[in-house]
Every structure is written in C-alpha cells, then in structure tokens.
Amino acid sequence: MIALLMRDLRLAVRAGGGFGLGLAFFLIVVTLVPFGVGPEGKILARIAPGILxxxxxxxxxxxxxRIFALDYEDGSLDLLVTAPVPLEGVVSIxxxxxxxxxxxxxxVAAPVFGILLHLPQGAHVWMVISLLLGTPALSVLGTFGAALTVGLKRGGLLLSLLVLPFYVPTLIFGAELVRRGAEGMNTETPLLMLAGITAATVALxxxxxxxxxxVNLR
Known part of the structure; x- marks a missing residue:
C-alpha cells in the first residue's frame, strides 16, 4: 500500500496534476473575485468563505x-483489479x-489567500479546520466519478457533471462553518455535519x- 501511495504521488507530480496546478487555479479564482465584485472590504469579507x-x-x-486514467492506459489497472490487495483499499490509497x-x-494556502479577500482574522482557523475536514470527502467522491468514467475519451466534462452534485453538501456546511466562526456564532452543527459527511464518504x-x-473493465 505504501509503495502504491508513493507511486501515485510521483505520477501525479510528473503528469502535471501535482501541488502547483491546484494552487495556481485557487490563486486565480481568489485574485479575480475582487475585480468582479469590487474592492470593498466589507463585501469581500462577507463572501470570502464561500469564494474560498x-x-x-x-x-x-x-x-x-487522472486518478485512474494513467493506470488504465498502461494496463496497471487490470493488474490492480486482479491483485490480492482489495480493490477498495487501492481506491482509498x-x-x-x-x-x-x-x-x-x-x-495550507487558504489562510494566505483569505487575506486577499479580507477574511476576518478569527475565521482563518475555521477556514483551515473546514478544509481539513471537507477536502478528503472531495477526493474520495472524485474517485467515484473517475471510476465511472474510466476508459472514456474526453470524459473530463462528464466527470465534473457527475461529481459536482455530490460536492454540494460539503460546500454548504464548509462555508457555513467558516461564516459562523467569523461571526462568533455556534459552530457545532456545521462542524459535526461536515465531519459526518466526510466519515460516511470515506467509509462507503x-x-x-x-x-x-x-464493471467498466469487464
């Protein structure tokens, strides 16, 4: 399992899906928002949790x-399916x-980018907590969409359409957790809901x- 994890990390970096790509896109989104809604600090601070x-x-x-595409193209996915390691474990890795x-x-970068959107000082910790709890669910749900579209040519758009509806609950409770934290309100409900969504996603x-x-490899 550790060898598979290290292999996937190397493949992700070499294929251009590594650390820089997501951060660059995140920075572009955060930078463009003030041009669209104006530089007013109060407005930016209000919408910052949702935008982030x-x-x-x-x-x-x-x-x-890219999660399964590279393995499908070189035949590694067929070997992983027939390997003694449970396929569910491979998907989790x-x-x-x-x-x-x-x-x-x-x-890691969210607090820094939050400064660009005038995110209230007290909300930075909650931003990190919400992303730390919620982003694992995004990755796990992404594997489901990638599994459904594996082998399809130009399946990126279809993958996005399949996965985005499943992302909505995580988005709602993640942004609500940050908003309540910024306003000093009770954060227990969105925190538990976000943690519950992630736990259920990782388990199922x-x-x-x-x-x-x-099914796709039959």
Missing amino acids: WVGALLACLLSLD KALAHWITTGLPLV VPFASAAAIR
Missing part, C-alpha cells in the same frame, strides 16, 4: 480525471494520494468506486 470553498472545490476537480497532492496544499464510497471499476 468554491475555489478549493473547483481546484480539486482539475486532476480527478488513490484518494489519499489525490488529497495529498491537491487538497492538502489548499488547506470506496466500495462503490471499486464496483464501478470492475
């Missing part, structure tokens, strides 16, 4: 199509590799992704 979460969500979409190369850099989705891969 939308930027992180879209940045995660950029490299989803690939989701972890995607999160390390895409989600984790976004978590790898089985669905593994089943989709088996």
Whole structure:
C-alpha cells in the first residue's frame, strides 16, 4: 500500500496534476473575485468563505480525471483489479494520494489567500479546520466519478457533471462553518455535519468506486 501511495504521488507530480496546478487555479479564482465584485472590504469579507470553498472545490476537480486514467492506459489497472490487495483499499490509497497532492496544499494556502479577500482574522482557523475536514470527502467522491468514467475519451466534462452534485453538501456546511466562526456564532452543527459527511464518504464510497471499476473493465 505504501509503495502504491508513493507511486501515485510521483505520477501525479510528473503528469502535471501535482501541488502547483491546484494552487495556481485557487490563486486565480481568489485574485479575480475582487475585480468582479469590487474592492470593498466589507463585501469581500462577507463572501470570502464561500469564494474560498468554491475555489478549493473547483481546484480539486482539475486532476480527478487522472486518478485512474494513467493506470488504465498502461494496463496497471487490470493488474490492480486482479491483485490480492482489495480493490477498495487501492481506491482509498488513490484518494489519499489525490488529497495529498491537491487538497492538502489548499488547506495550507487558504489562510494566505483569505487575506486577499479580507477574511476576518478569527475565521482563518475555521477556514483551515473546514478544509481539513471537507477536502478528503472531495477526493474520495472524485474517485467515484473517475471510476465511472474510466476508459472514456474526453470524459473530463462528464466527470465534473457527475461529481459536482455530490460536492454540494460539503460546500454548504464548509462555508457555513467558516461564516459562523467569523461571526462568533455556534459552530457545532456545521462542524459535526461536515465531519459526518466526510466519515460516511470515506467509509462507503470506496466500495462503490471499486464496483464501478470492475464493471467498466469487464
């Protein structure tokens, strides 16, 4: 499993889906927003949680199509399906590799990018917590969409359309957690909901992704 994780990390970086791509897209989104809504600090501070979460969500979409595509093209996916290692475990490792190369850099960079949007000082910690809890769900759900579209030519757009509706609950509760934290309100409900969504996703989705891969490879 560790060898597979290290292999996927190297492939992600070499294929252009590594740390820089998601961060660059995240920065572009954060930079363009003030040009669209104006430089008014109060307005930016109000919409900052939602904008940061939308930027992180879209940045995660950029490299989803590469999760299984490279393995499918070189025949490694067929070997992984027939290997003694459970396919559900392989899917989980690939989701972890995607999160390390895409989600984790976004978590680290979010407080810095929040400054550009005048995110309130007290909300920076909640921004990190919400992304740390929510981005693993984005990566795991992404493996399901990638499994459904594996082998399809130009399946990136279809993958985005399949995955985006499943991202909505994580987006809602993640942004709400930051908003409540910024306003000093009770954060227990969105925090528990976000953690519950991620826990359920991590526990259940790898089985669905593994089943989709088996069907596509028949």
